Amino acid sequence: MSAENKKSAFARIWNFLISIKLTIALLILLSAVCVIGTLIPQNEAPMRYLQLYSKSTYNLFSALGFFDLFHTWWFIALISLFTLNLIACSINRLPRIWRLMFHGATILDDGLLQGLALVKKFNLKKFTPQHEEQIITAIGNYLKKPSLIKNAGEWHFFSESGRYTRLGFYLTHLGLVIIIVGAIAGLLGFQGYMQIVEGQTSNVIQMKKSNAIKKLDFGVRCDKFEVSYYEGSQRPKDYKSVLTIIEDNKEVLQKTIEVNDPLIYRGIFFYQSTYGAAPDGSGSARIRLTQKDGGGKHELEVKVGSTASIPGTPFAIRANEFLADFSLGADGKAFSRSEQLNNPALNLTVLKDGTENFTTWVFARYPDFHGKGDRPFDIQLLNFEPTYFTGLQVTRDPGVWIVWLGCALLVVGTFVAFFTSHRRIWLRIEEKEGEFKAVLGGSTNKNHAAFAREFETLFKNLKS
Structure with a gap:
């Protein structure tokens, strides 16, 4: 070619x-x-x-x-x-x-004069060095102190302001380009989900789009999880987690996170996303047992997987299993539909002299349900404090700060492009046959109406 x-x-x-x-x-x-x-x-x-x-x-x-x-x-x-x-x-x-910025005309010749929208002509009776200083001051009050070029019988004044405002749209374009670059750079990041049981450490992320597993080269420990509810309801008011970053067997960072207040480590954001009862059903229950033979009431605290004796009786009670959202499957087996506390239920076994007497489910929302059969106790679930897991949204976006930089440039560029202007004033004074003929010219690239008013005021001041 x-x-x-x-x-x-x-x-x-x-x-x-x-x-x-x-x-x-x-x-x-x-x-x-x-x-x-x-x-x-x-x-x-x-x-x-x-x-x-x-x-x-x-x-x-x-x-x-x-x-x-x-x-x-x-x-x-x-x-x-x-x-x-x-x-x-x-x-x-x-x-x-x-x-236009660096090589614009500074002398008002006839060619330039024909291209200007704002032109005023007037005569001066005399023009002395004192008048020259007055003109420099008058123009300087509107723009900047003008330059002055003197030729034989001619004086050329030139002043401008806002020369660099012509770069406003370049800042806007640059901001857009940087935002796009940041968005593309964000494709190199990832977004996933972590579920950490209170007191445990994990470095496993389930990726959002593919459900693939990604492992971090450091661990995240949930030291504590807290949830508060609106009074008289199970609707969460606030929940937060105390997280600790473990790297090389050392605690390197700890923070209490809440919704929209993440922990940030090595460019990775850990957001508080959700929570629920630990899948293993661990936790501590407070129950009330009422003896049907009139023997009285007993309130006990028992942990899942452990047994507690019922004082003054040959009975003991064992907490077998806790389900956060109790339901029965088609096969008649109990399961939890979710990890949220929608229908808390506790499976208990009552033992007499070490031998199983009966097993039943008790429900926090249905305290009067006592099951069927001839049983020595009615049992109510007063409270259950499950071991919680904290659900974290994990995001790494290497382009986020690039995008913020682009947004800043975009805002600045938009302001400069729309609210500032490059304004120029020329004044030519010629001495002809003992008279001084003046020509005033003005130009702006934006906000022409406001500049025209200022130009008219300047003309009147110079003429007087």
Whole structure:
């Protein structure tokens, strides 16, 4: 391929990248994609999608990547092309912006005069060094102290302010590019879930999207979990965990976390997400036993898996199993539907002289349920303090600080681009046949109405 053909091919690619039509098309496509990503739930389980869509629709959406849309190759390709378009357009405009900032005209000649929207002409009866200082002061009060170039019979004043405000849209573009780079960098991170029983240590994360297991090279210990409830209900008011980071058998960091107040270690965020009763059903129960023969009432505290004697009787009671959300399966076996305390139940065995007398379930929400049969006690579950697990959402996003930097630049750039302007004033004074003819010109790239009012005021001051 000849050098001319190579140049022609590069020119075609460049013209494609700087095309406004390309920008508009990409913005429309990206907006449509974001709408799709909003309407279709993202990263749900397949069964959830099959409840919402038919099998054929599910297969189509799955093939197109609509269920994890913002991580598909084609979405990343669209974002990358938009980034290139943004960079190319910015570079293409740079020479013109550079000339306006650093090589703009400082002398008001006739060519420049024809291109100005704001022009005023007036005559001065005389022009002395004192008048020169007065003009410099007057213009300086509106913009900055003007420069002065003297030629034979001519005085050229020039003042400007806000030269660098022309870079505002570059800051905006740079902020967008950095945000996109940060979002792509975030793909190198991960998001998952940890479940740690109070008093135990874990380094195992279940990944959110694939349910794969990831192991950290340090451990997280749940030293304590606390939950408080609204008065008179089982609705949680607040819950928090005391976490300790264990690395190389040393405690390196400890923090009490709550919702939206995570522990952060080595760029990994540990958020308080959920909680529940430990799957092993461990905990401590307080029960009340009422003897049917009128022998009185007994309140005992017993831990799951242990036995406690009933004072003054040949009986003892053993706590076998605790279920946080009791239910019966089709086979008649008890199980817990969830790890939340929706229907707490405790399985107890009463022993007499070391021999099993009867076994029953007692329910915190149904204290008057005592089971069937001729039994020596009615039993009530007064309270149960389970051993809790804390559920942690674990996130590592290496692009998060990059995104924050981009957002800061975007805000600053937007402010500069919309609320500041590059304003310029020229004044030419010529001496002709004993008279001094003055021409005042002004220009701004934004907020023309406000500048026009200031320009009119300056004209009146200079004329007087």
